Amino acid sequence: MSAEDDVDLEFAPEGQAPTPHAVLDPWVILIVDDEPQVHEVTELVMADFEFGGRHLLFLHAYSAAEARRLLQGRDDVALILLDVVMESEHAGLDLAREIREDMRNVRSRIVLRTGQPGQAPEEHVIKHYDINDYKEKTELTKRKLNTVFFAALRSYRDILIIEQSKQALRRSIQAIQRIYDSKNLRVFASAVLDQVAHLLGYEARGLCANRVAAYAASHQEGRLLVLAATPEYAGLLEPERLAELPDHVKQALDRAEREQRGHFDAHHCVGYYRTHGGNVSLLYMEFSDPVDAEAQELLEIFCANVAITYESLLLREEIQDTQRDTVYILGEAVERRAREGGAHVQRIAELSALLGQAWGMETVDIEMLRLAAPLHDVGKVGVPDTILNKPAKLDAEEWSTMQEHARLGHDLLSRSDRRILRLGAQIAHEHHERWDGQGYPQGLAGEQISLPGRIVGLADVLDSLLSDRIYKQRWDFETAIDYVESQAGLHFDPRLVQLLTNRLDAVRAIYARYPDEDLTPAAT
Incomplete structure (x- = not known):
């Protein structure tokens, strides 16, 4: 083992238990059947099932009407095991259509189960109803139930990933638009803080700061200036209070400047951007929930766009200030004459x-x-x-x-x-x-x-x-x-x-x- 490998290993002190992994929410399974025994057997057979590190949570409805009321109050049902014949011969089929068309629920996977296949022929049902599988109750052994559950939950998981990706893309576009619409550096910095949290969907706190190069503002050369901060760090907007910067924040910013790059971990983000003019912009964020690898990748893409916009905004603000000063000087010269x-x-x-x-x-x-x-x-x-x-x-x-x-x-x-x-x-x-x-x-x-x-x-x-x-x-x-x-x-x-x-x-x-x-x- 190399010395470099040793550095990456961390051991908990003796007597200190390792930090447990976060417990993932279970997959929600809804059983809709008018036979109580079907509910009991299904839950008993699948009691030890696990997929993606998540166990199962069973919900029970004994009629289509009861299932309808339950589904109207939830959006997290991954799999619905739906009986065809209950209070009527087509109660299950009617409910399946209502789930898709009236409730507009296209995420939940629906597996029809029937004890009377002749009343609802498989070919007709698969063709005319938006369901994901069709099984006779007699063939649902534990092995086949496992197959049904794995297939359905994989499909549900993939649908969620696609939806989350679409939402992230939408948030990213909205966030960048807000940044581009900023009129000055402080508005820009505030928009960055607002939109980073919005982009990832996490509760966040942090600050946006920069160290201005001499050519842009010589009186600020080498001095850190906080442009915007969430309420937890709002006091740092006053230059004389920068000494109150918490040690962990100061160390994170110092590391980014020393290494000239940003760095991430599950709960923190430090972005580092250096413009062509020599200005250094720093973004420090803390997240209440762990930021996964995909979110970090999205954050890095977003921050790259922030850097480009920041550079353009600096130039635009300098041009606007010059233009404004020229107009005032010209107008004042006329008035003084x-x-x-x-x-x-x-x-x-x-x-x-x-x-x-x-x-x-x-x-x-x-x-x-x-x-x-x-x-x-x-x-x-x-x-x-x-x-x-x-x-x-x-x-x-x-x-x-x-x-x-x-x-x-x-x-x-x-x-x-x-x-x-x-x-x-x-x-x-x-x-x-x-x-x-x-x-x-x-x-x-x-x-x-x-x-x-x-x-x-x-x-x-x-x-x-x-x-x-x-x-x-x-x-x-x-x-x-x-x-x-x-x-x-x-x-x-x-x-x-x-x-x-x-x-x-x-x-x-x-x-x-x-x-x-x-x-x-x-x-x-």
Whole structure:
């Protein structure tokens, strides 16, 4: 025996009994016969029968009606030994048809037994009834009963395996779809935890963590970050509490990182995934019931898909963050040129998203609106500084030049086929239109103005009232809201005004979160 073999052997300490194997549930057998002696003899003869490490549990019905009631409350009957003649000459045949057609039970194996074969000829019964075997009671010796039981239980077992495989495949497809639908890393990690348990059909607990490479987030280099956790490990989501990681979990994660691979046993799974960018993702799961070899194989396939999705999601999130930052920087640069508060574009984005959500827009459309709204005034890059920063009322010619920023913004942004920029072009063109048709540059009225244009138009006016400008001081909150309400049906879509006034606490929260950097808030 080699030293390597020695390592694999484990001995229980003296005096300690070995851990017993789990006892498997028995096969459920239903005997349906109006002769009590048939029940007694069958159970006595098959008392020591075993198949696949499982014994037998017998249920008894002495009429078709009694069997019908019993079967309606169970779905675990593997084999039905069914008499043909009971309360009527065809009671057994009628019950066999009802089991298949009305109860839609195609799993249970049905073996017809008859003492009067002439009343139900074998050829006719086998052809017209969905049964699995047909026997005369006189020929059912112990040896033949053993053959019947082995054949029936093998068939039942194989049907269960096929059904379980189909369910596992269905769960796998659903799980991967949920993962692909994730919008960010934390949602992704939470979906992984939810779907692993769903995939295997086991009660599970665990955590999903990653160690981010320097190129993606240098401030997290080399530090473990828990992205999601089930309730048992929820406290670990706080970075300062990572020291509380249980020893057995820490050892499992350390082993996976040291060996650069995942590992499994009956009750645990540690997944290890390293992306091309150098990010390491770790999945730790504990299962209440033992995970068999087939489930482990399914779990490994699932985790491989998780790794691919994680890599794509990292790239997608980095692109989205870059895109969002670029939009905000561009919008803020325009606002600062006009000497307006630097947080104006963030507030417009959040106010617009708030109104879009209140209206009932789809989640993806709300996010597009949040990203496009800061571009509403991009056309001001074509307006001279003398007009943008004039501390007095503009004359007619200057006002005409200022109005051109709506068209200029549309012309600039509409050159792109990107969805965010095209939406930005629409908003830039329409955010100064009015519900009563007295706006500019097109004189659109009512629902001729797109919903994004109406939403950003309201958000822009509200924020202008609540902000200091070179030509005016900010209004207090109540006065600004009163003015907006007075303009419902004139300047603004009345439904949007109502949605806004129903959410004033949320509006106040936006202003608390994004105050102007260089301005003192007005009293409210």
